[in-house]
Amino acid sequence: MRIFVDAMGGDFAPQAPVAGAIEALRRFPQIDITLAGDLSQVEPLLVDCDDVRSRITLVDAPEVITNEESPVMGVRRKTRSATVIGMLMLRNKEVDGFVSAGSTGAVMAGGMFRLGRIPGIERPALAPLMPNGKGHFLLIDCGANVDCQPHFLQQFGLLGDAYMKGVMGMEKPRVGLINIGAEAEKGNALVKATYPLMEQAPYHFVGNVEARDITGDVADVLVADGFCGNLVLKFMEGVAGTLMGIIKKEMMADLRGKIAGLIGKPAFRRVKKLMDYTEVGGAPLLGVQGAVVKAHGSSNGHALSCAIAQVIKMIEGDVVGIIEKGVAEMLPADQQA
Amino acid sequence: MRIFVDAMGGDFAPQAPVAGAIEALRRFPQIDITLAGDLSQVEPLLVDCDDVRSRITLVDAPEVITNEESPVMGVRRKTRSATVIGMLMLRNKEVDGFVSAGSTGAVMAGGMFRLGRIPGIERPALAPLMPNGKGHFLLIDCGANVDCQPHFLQQFGLLGDAYMKGVMGMEKPRVGLINIGAEAEKGNALVKATYPLMEQAPYHFVGNVEARDITGDVADVLVADGFCGNLVLKFMEGVAGTLMGIIKKEMMADLRGKIAGLIGKPAFRRVKKLMDYTEVGGAPLLGVQGAVVKAHGSSNGHALSCAIAQVIKMIEGDVVGIIEKGVAEMLPADQQA
Numbered sequence: 315m316r317i318f319v320d321a322m323g324g325d326f327a328p329q330a331p332v333a334g335a336i337e338a339l340r341r342f343p344q345i346d347i348t349l350a351g352d353l354s355q356v357e358p359l360l361v362d363c364d365d366v367r368s369r370i371t372l373v374d375a376p377e378v379i380t381n382e383e384s385p386v387m388g389v390r391r392k393t394r395s396a397t398v399i400g401m402l403m404l405r406n407k408e409v410d411g412f413v414s415a416g417s418t419g420a421v422m423a424g425g426m427f428r429l430g431r432i433p434g435i436e437r438p439a440l441a442p443l444m445p446n447g448k449g450h451f452l453l454i455d456c457g458a459n460v461d462c463q464p465h466f467l468q469q470f471g472l473l474g475d476a477y478m479k480g481v482m483g484m485e486k487p488r489v490g491l492i493n494i495g496a497e498a499e500k501g502n503a504l505v506k507a508t509y510p511l512m513e514q515a516p517y518h519f520v521g522n523v524e525a526r527d528i529t530g531d532v533a534d535v536l537v538a539d540g541f542c543g544n545l546v547l548k549f550m551e552g553v554a555g556t557l558m559g560i561i562k563k564e565m566m567a568d569l570r571g572k573i574a575g576l577i578g579k580p581a582f583r584r585v586k587k588l589m590d591y592t593e594v595g596g597a598p599l600l601g602v603q604g605a606v607v608k609a610h611g612s613s614n615g616h617a618l619s620c621a622i623a624q625v626i627k628m629i630e631g632d633v634v635g636i637i638e639k640g641v642a643e644m645l646p647a648d649q650q651a
Numbered sequence: 652m653r654i655f656v657d658a659m660g661g662d663f664a665p666q667a668p669v670a671g672a673i674e675a676l677r678r679f680p681q682i683d684i685t686l687a688g689d690l691s692q693v694e695p696l697l698v699d700c701d702d703v704r705s706r707i708t709l710v711d712a713p714e715v716i717t718n719e720e721s722p723v724m725g726v727r728r729k730t731r732s733a734t735v736i737g738m739l740m741l742r743n744k745e746v747d748g749f750v751s752a753g754s755t756g757a758v759m760a761g762g763m764f765r766l767g768r769i770p771g772i773e774r775p776a777l778a779p780l781m782p783n784g785k786g787h788f789l790l791i792d793c794g795a796n797v798d799c800q801p802h803f804l805q806q807f808g809l810l811g812d813a814y815m816k817g818v819m820g821m822e823k824p825r826v827g828l829i830n831i832g833a834e835a836e837k838g839n840a841l842v843k844a845t846y847p848l849m850e851q852a853p854y855h856f857v858g859n860v861e862a863r864d865i866t867g868d869v870a871d872v873l874v875a876d877g878f879c880g881n882l883v884l885k886f887m888e889g890v891a892g893t894l895m896g897i898i899k900k901e902m903m904a905d906l907r908g909k910i911a912g913l914i915g916k917p918a919f920r921r922v923k924k925l926m927d928y929t930e931v932g933g934a935p936l937l938g939v940q941g942a943v944v945k946a947h948g949s950s951n952g953h954a955l956s957c958a959i960a961q962v963i964k965m966i967e968g969d970v971v972g973i974i975e976k977g978v979a980e981m982l983p984a985d986q987q988a
Binding site: 446447457460461492494501502503505524525526527528529530539540541542544545546547548549550551552553554555556557558559560561563564565567568570571573574575576577578580581582584585588589 | 783784794797798829831838839840842861862863864865866867876877878879881882883884885886887888889890891892893894895896897898900901902904905907908910911912913914915917918919921922925926
């Protein structure tokens, strides 16, 4: 199994992606890695890795699509970027999976226009796994598609269902629709029109999920348009950060609190680990014709190795195949090829 | 100053509203209260309040608009409900303010169709004050208007601005637009079209606010359509609850954590108080021709007295007058009467 790793993506590139690749090669004997980037920067980092060096193939990709430029233009113009090279290699089956901590827009655009969508899927979506204290739920879409139509959301459910089956080994993932009320007739025009479509879809639709229940382990896949999904993703981070800040401040406010904080440190550390995204890896880009994971921009080496672990699971669990089968079930007979 | 209190609204009616009214009369010597409800239930509760009894006027309102029925139909049919009676009394200046912990939809519909909108305001909005650890921000709209047009959002900014000026005494509240990115060109079609309208509005627009910064004290008024606003409102509750639950569980997991929890109790209690909605009161309904506060359905007596305190501040701060002035500034000359 061969995984493509973008060595130039993310806040700590190329150090973090290279370190992540080496860690992953040691963790997973079944893989080889194609490492693409500016070789003058990447090669010097390949030290102390003689044990896995033979399983690394280097590809020169001196261009980088940054967060500041238009992703679509970047993908069109920067043909020597790791994003474009990797997506084309994935399309040509030269690699089996793709991991990048670079520009989200570039990964999306590369997936859409260089790798290509799964036939029948209208909008690929980014779907991070989010912690809820007990385990994780998949949030789809988290920002790729800000203006959606009802059948996009119906398909997001299918994509999420396939991921949870293939990667998490769930038999019957619970798919919920994020809404402002539990009843079928609640919501804005978009979700009201989506509800009956999800009822007809070939997955286990559990109905509307109110925002206060998102972290309540009532669904494994939570569907929203990219605008609302992004709100949920980032607000969770914000509220958790604010609350932990308040707790810290109140504990530091007097001696008694300080002592409690000191004694409670291991418990707080466990809480932090439970809420930590780096253990999960990254967000899969679902709906494209290959296994693609977008790692968090601030990923360190370990987080990148976890993203590589995730793409391995996507390949082994045949997520793309499950989606293809689901699409065939969902499309009306006259639209099937 | 006379405040109308719906004695039949909320999960703990009529006990909580009656207790809240009595508490408020003791806290605020400048007010009288009109208490409306099923008098056979309300009157027996007026015990041990001889000190304020003469400042209470009872009004018989035997009907209740429940959460289960259509608010618009409820307001139309149940003319003997406290909601309808109170809104008409407010319209006729028989009372100066209105407080209810009853059906949100009924308060909205009553405000729209019995009390009436401020001329020029298209959509009244519910706007709870939310804690951010340092103080509060006003979230507008939190669910009344799920499908919005850009100029509704522009007006929400005006409504929130007036509240923060009149009630919180702010000179120049910072008004932000909830979005998925900080840049002006980010977002879905709605917020992209809203941005330039808010730039032109007669309040201090500070631009887009990403969800991770909502609780970061970067704006005093945060504008969103009612669908997204409701997500934010309820997700905050959900995440905070989940996180506190995880912390509790991890602290109870070993002896060390248990001891820390015990010693840290006062600090945790302060955190809880900081995040507590009952101290704030309720959500003002802004854009209607009078001071209206919708208290949380689960309000106890103290929370209801805080909601009464809030409506007093709205009256004293002339929030309705400030909105009227703002509308006049905002409307193009040809639309002004």
